Amino acid sequence: MTGRPLTGILLAFIVESAHWTKLRWDFDEEDCGRAWQLTTIAIGLASLLIYLDTSLINAMPIVLTWLPPLLLPMQFVQSYGLKDSLPVNTFSFLAKHRRRRNLRLGLSGSVIHINFGNLYFVTILMGSTMGTDANGWFFLPGIIVLTGWLLLSASGSRPLALFIALSVAGCLAVAGQLGLNELQTWLGNRASGRSAFDPNSVSTMVGRPGTVALSPDIVWRLRPAPNTSPPALLRTATYNNYGPSSWDCRPSTDKHFKDLDTRLFENDPYFILAQGTGEQAQLQAVGKNLPRFNLRGAASAETPLALPGDGASLRDFELDGIERNSFGTVRVFPKHSVIEGTVLWKGKTSPENPPISIADLDIPIPEREMLKGVVNELHLDAAPTLEDKLAIIRTWFQREFRYTRELTISSSGSVFTKPTAMAQFLTMSRAGHCEYFASAATLILREAGIPARYATGYAVMERDAKHAEFVIRGIHGHAWCRVWDAANSQWTDFDTTPGTWLETLPPKDTLKQRFNDAVKRLREDFFLWRNRPANRLAVTLFMSAIGLGVLGFVLKRLWKSKRRLEAEKSFIGYEGPVIRTPLHALEAQAEKRLGPRPPGLPFGTWLLRLRPGLRASNALDEAIEIHQRLRFDPAPPLPTEREKLTELARQLESEIKRG
Amino acid sequence: MSISATAHRLEAAVCSIVRGQPEVVRRVLACMISGGHVLLEDVPGTGKTTLAKAISKAIGGAVFKRVQFTPDLLPSDILGISVFDPRSQEFRFHAGPVFTDILLADEINRASPRTQSALLEAMGERQATIDGKRYDLDSIFFVIATQNPVEFRGTYPLPEAQMDRFAMQCSLGYVSAAEEAAILSDQAGTHPVDLLEPVVSREEILELMAAARRVRFSEELRHYVVALVGATRGHPAIQLAASPRASLALMKVSQALAVFQGDDFVSPELIQSVAADVIAHRMVLAPEAKYSGAGARQMIADIIEQTPVPV
Numbered sequence: 001m002t003g004r005p006l007t008g009i010l011l012a013f014i015v016e017s018a019h020w021t022k023l024r025w026d027f028d029e030e031d032c033g034r035a036w037q038l039t040t041i042a043i044g045l046a047s048l049l050i051y052l053d054t055s056l057i058n059a060m061p062i063v064l065t066w067l068p069p070l071l072l073p074m075q076f077v078q079s080y081g082l083k084d085s086l087p088v089n090t091f092s093f094l095a096k097h098r099r100r101r102n103l104r105l106g107l108s109g110s111v112i113h114i115n116f117g118n119l120y121f122v123t124i125l126m127g128s129t130m131g132t133d134a135n136g137w138f139f140l141p142g143i144i145v146l147t148g149w150l151l152l153s154a155s156g157s158r159p160l161a162l163f164i165a166l167s168v169a170g171c172l173a174v175a176g177q178l179g180l181n182e183l184q185t186w187l188g189n190r191a192s193g194r195s196a197f198d199p200n201s202v203s204t205m206v207g208r209p210g211t212v213a214l215s216p217d218i219v220w221r222l223r224p225a226p227n228t229s230p231p232a233l234l235r236t237a238t239y240n241n242y243g244p245s246s247w248d249c250r251p252s253t254d255k256h257f258k259d260l261d262t263r264l265f266e267n268d269p270y271f272i273l274a275q276g277t278g279e280q281a282q283l284q285a286v287g288k289n290l291p292r293f294n295l296r297g298a299a300s301a302e303t304p305l306a307l308p309g310d311g312a313s314l315r316d317f318e319l320d321g322i323e324r325n326s327f328g329t330v331r332v333f334p335k336h337s338v339i340e341g342t343v344l345w346k347g348k349t350s351p352e353n354p355p356i357s358i359a360d361l362d363i364p365i366p367e368r369e370m371l372k373g374v375v376n377e378l379h380l381d382a383a384p385t386l387e388d389k390l391a392i393i394r395t396w397f398q399r400e401f402r403y404t405r406e407l408t409i410s411s412s413g414s415v416f417t418k419p420t421a422m423a424q425f426l427t428m429s430r431a432g433h434c435e436y437f438a439s440a441a442t443l444i445l446r447e448a449g450i451p452a453r454y455a456t457g458y459a460v461m462e463r464d465a466k467h468a469e470f471v472i473r474g475i476h477g478h479a480w481c482r483v484w485d486a487a488n489s490q491w492t493d494f495d496t497t498p499g500t501w502l503e504t505l506p507p508k509d510t511l512k513q514r515f516n517d518a519v520k521r522l523r524e525d526f527f528l529w530r531n532r533p534a535n536r537l538a539v540t541l542f543m544s545a546i547g548l549g550v551l552g553f554v555l556k557r558l559w560k561s562k563r564r565l566e567a568e569k570s571f572i573g574y575e576g577p578v579i580r581t582p583l584h585a586l587e588a589q590a591e592k593r594l595g596p597r598p599p600g601l602p603f604g605t606w607l608l609r610l611r612p613g614l615r616a617s618n619a620l621d622e623a624i625e626i627h628q629r630l631r632f633d634p635a636p637p638l639p640t641e642r643e644k645l646t647e648l649a650r651q652l653e654s655e656i657k658r659g
Numbered sequence: 660m661s662i663s664a665t666a667h668r669l670e671a672a673v674c675s676i677v678r679g680q681p682e683v684v685r686r687v688l689a690c691m692i693s694g695g696h697v698l699l700e701d702v703p704g705t706g707k708t709t710l711a712k713a714i715s716k717a718i719g720g721a722v723f724k725r726v727q728f729t730p731d732l733l734p735s736d737i738l739g740i741s742v743f744d745p746r747s748q749e750f751r752f753h754a755g756p757v758f759t760d761i762l763l764a765d766e767i768n769r770a771s772p773r774t775q776s777a778l779l780e781a782m783g784e785r786q787a788t789i790d791g792k793r794y795d796l797d798s799i800f801f802v803i804a805t806q807n808p809v810e811f812r813g814t815y816p817l818p819e820a821q822m823d824r825f826a827m828q829c830s831l832g833y834v835s836a837a838e839e840a841a842i843l844s845d846q847a848g849t850h851p852v853d854l855l856e857p858v859v860s861r862e863e864i865l866e867l868m869a870a871a872r873r874v875r876f877s878e879e880l881r882h883y884v885v886a887l888v889g890a891t892r893g894h895p896a897i898q899l900a901a902s903p904r905a906s907l908a909l910m911k912v913s914q915a916l917a918v919f920q921g922d923d924f925v926s927p928e929l930i931q932s933v934a935a936d937v938i939a940h941r942m943v944l945a946p947e948a949k950y951s952g953a954g955a956r957q958m959i960a961d962i963i964e965q966t967p968v969p970v
Contacts, residue, residue: 106955600963600966602970632877
């Protein structure tokens, strides 16, 4: 329980108190089974709750951290039970079932017992290393030293061997930890494509042959106000520097993220998307007349929001922070794993800053000549207004180009290799996917002297009539360009991808997809419901009530069935005095040689197994004989017998110790 | 002459006839000393009858009677019958073979349950009630019954109540090759049991029985006996569990066995050694257990293994 000292100390107290108290319970196999059921239910519930709160990949380490308290019922049954082990078949439903069946059939089934304490100790070690404060450099050496100390005090022999073993274990632990971290990062990246999001750079498939594959899972859900239509495109990020198979942001000084301005309007706080605007513009951005829609989706730290290109302001989002860079990319630090809020748009402003004259008109040298040819061919210079130019380009792409996800254009990694991927696309193959169209349009506009940028995001196209909302999936991911409209001092969206791309999307209406959608929807709705302040209190109270109820029930049952540990353990049913003989002192030594005595094996028979290794075997026979008489003969013992047995036991003990 | 020497003499005499079975012989003799009866269940030819004969011959003055149980055997064939004597004009009682010291009930499961049950009172209470009149049996009344477990045709399984009257059920089983060769050479001339001379008297047997009753039995071990027998009750594989009579028999047989061991108190090892012989035959297994191949003796062994023994 690293990082949670209170819980850890409480657990340790409960487990270790067993040594100081004589309070015991007579737990049988059924009780072990019940404790295991309780444990599995607790683990299941905890896993579910943690999974709902984060993702599966993140949930596993957290569940491991919480394993010690979750496994407490099992350890409790062992620590406070009369036996010092648990039957193995407790842990498997099938084994338990088989055992019951065997009992019914009268078949002999000897049960393997294990000491759960060892397992619990391992769980504690594992849970500790997964804890919140376990990343310090001192943690692993500390754990190793503590374990070494524990082992040394428990076994007390062979410090050198222990040191070597612990060193090896320590090295393995370091390697294991590094490996686990790597694995978790890798899995995390694989599981959610968004965690790999970089607001400063995006790699494209331009110049790389292959098939564009995207996840069909729902990313955002958008609910427009009644009788309004949603924006066609939602942007997540914008880039302005074209490189081989990638776009990034230049100059680097403009990459920094800054907190959004907030403004109170009619007692509601708004986040203003456009930066450094005046009072008038801010008022306009929160205006009542602006169309608005509700945006809902899972988010974690630094998740980019998908917003319309002319987004004005945001409200109702529960966030720890929200910031944007000069390119208009907005990212959030949410309070909870699911966020929801209202987006106001058509504010006649752009979230991004005005263009940077050099960077937003820059064309890589190898492309220049080819682009000049294209611009000339289209007679763009002859078109008087921006709208005319855009119309010409749009028509050209619609007529001459074909949309495909099966990419065949291949070029080397360098833009200087001719023909470039862009040249192949524009002049030869004339087939590609949105990244080609967006990149090409951006470069053509720049060649025509119009500042343009490359934007990525989603197309809003799938309406869910049942829920009166639009769903945005991974497969709706899109790229287009942002054009600077100097007349209105505003950036506008310009999408040149032929409209046919919408028809090429893979069918989404599979049973699996529908199930995934429903689960995602349920999960998000549940979280939003739970996170509302009023519900949060109710949920906490409800869960606490259930938890306390179960705890109370278990405690009551336990309290009723408790019993004191007698000074000597006797078999059930006999309450009379139990005679101790000096030979009983041999039990600990004999256990080291013979292992623990099975409950049904008489003491004398068990000790006789020591015979082959003993020189004084006659002494053993005699000692056992006197022991039996003292122990089981109700007649009063002879006066010297006890002394003689003491002497024999001492002699035997020293011989057993010598080995 | 000490008690244990008498016991050993008897044991040695019987063992000289019944070769290679010292443990069974001792347990059967202990059963007799404890006042119980024994059921020998074994395949034919393993020496069941020889054992019974050897015991009776080794005891001087002991009356030995043998009844071959057949389907047409009647209760009066065992207990006796009152016959009208025309001379004295009254009924005269002709005692049946049950009035004896040692009774060999050979192939007991061949007689009808009615006849088998004629033995109930005799075995349980050492008395016989015939025509409303009670007759006490001999003080050493020891029934050795045999039955053959492989034959089912024409046999009547013993009723549970009858099974419960037997203190022990054990089997002789096959002996080692060397012992079997020795048996062959023993019987080359005459059967050794014919040559066996009595080694103990009836009175000595009665003394042994009294000595067995005097063997000390600690309170804790009484609880152990009850725990062992009690474990058969509530066991999911056992339909009819062992009765308190089983606990009593287990105590008495262990005491008698202690006499043969030369001990004057009972140890848990002794109880464990005879527990299966004393308890297993009284139980009726649940049908699924019966057909699963589980043995009652193995179940008792499991119970012994799992019941905590006083140490």
